[in-house]
Amino acid sequence: KQEVTQIPAALSVPEGENLVLNCSFTDSAIYNLQWFRQDPGKGLTSLLLIQSSQREQTSGRLNASLDKSSGRSTLYIAASQPGDSATYLCAPHTNAGKSTFGDGTTLTVKP
Amino acid sequence: GAVVSQHPSRVICKSGTSVKIECRSLDFQATTMFWYRQFPKQSLMLMATSNEGSKATYEQGVEKDKFLINHASLTLSTLTVTSAHPEDSSFYICSATGQIATNEKLFFGSGTQLSVL
Numbered sequence: 001k002q003e004v005t006q007i008p009a010a011l012s013v014p015e016g017e018n019l020v021l022n023c024s025f026t027d028s029a030i031y032n033l034q035w036f037r038q039d040p041g042k043g044l045t046s047l048l049l050i051q052s053s054q055r056e057q058t059s060g061r062l063n064a065s066l067d068k069s070s071g072r073s074t075l076y077i078a079a080s081q082p083g084d085s086a087t088y089l090c091a092p093h094t095n096a097g098k099s100t101f102g103d104g105t106t107l108t109v110k111p
Numbered sequence: 112g113a114v115v116s117q118h119p120s121r122v123i124c125k126s127g128t129s130v131k132i133e134c135r136s137l138d139f140q141a142t143t144m145f146w147y148r149q150f151p152k153q154s155l156m157l158m159a160t161s162n163e164g165s166k167a168t169y170e171q172g173v174e175k176d177k178f179l180i181n182h183a184s185l186t187l188s189t190l191t192v193t194s195a196h197p198e199d200s201s202f203y204i205c206s207a208t209g210q211i212a213t214n215e216k217l218f219f220g221s222g223t224q225l226s227v228l
Binding site: 032034036041042043044046089091093096097098099100101102103104 | 120153154156160
């Protein structure tokens with residue numbers, strides 16, 4: 001059974017800092033991995049999807065890496081802004097589309 | 112890109128009533144849909160997997176008679192919370208995939224916040 005751990009559980013940083021969110025998973029037989037953002041009381045916003053054959057994916061200030069063999073992924077956020085404050089979820093997917101979510105990292109970026 | 116529409120986004124109901132949540136794939140055929148539940152301050156947990164035209168597969172601990180899932184067409188799956196109680200209050204979200212072993216066709220709905228009074 002896939003287990004996903006996200007570290008840290010919470011993070012508070014001043015505006016402008018670069019930061020790294022960590023995700024580890026126990027079953028490396030994944031098809032791809034997705035990072036999401038969730039705002040309080042809201043749904044999921046997909047940030048980045050990394051295929052199992054890829055090492056990293058970039059979108060704007062976000063960069064996600066994947067080391068499938070070691071069961072790790074990181075989400076790098078550059079030049080953080082208060083609007084980045086949210087909970088970030090990591091979810092590896094099986095080839096059948098089933099997702100396992102981590103508990104998330106709650107990020108607070110202070111102005 | 113492909114879109115999954117989930118409706119309603121928010122529902123408040125009285126205890127004992129049933130609530131239906133719809134998940135639609137708007138521009139692709141969703142052969143498989145997944146339903147997740149998220150309690151406050153907890154992560155999303157898979158409830159069930161539904162395949163078009165067949166019975167849903169429920170995860171351990173999820174009551175199939177309580178959470179009725181119907182996937183009658185390739186674009187629509189519904190989750191009905193029957194005789195809802197306050198402990199069913201949660202955030203429910205669906206995802207849909209168009210085919211097995213695909214890199215691209217996995218999309219999430221926007222979620223439904225259910226509050227049972």
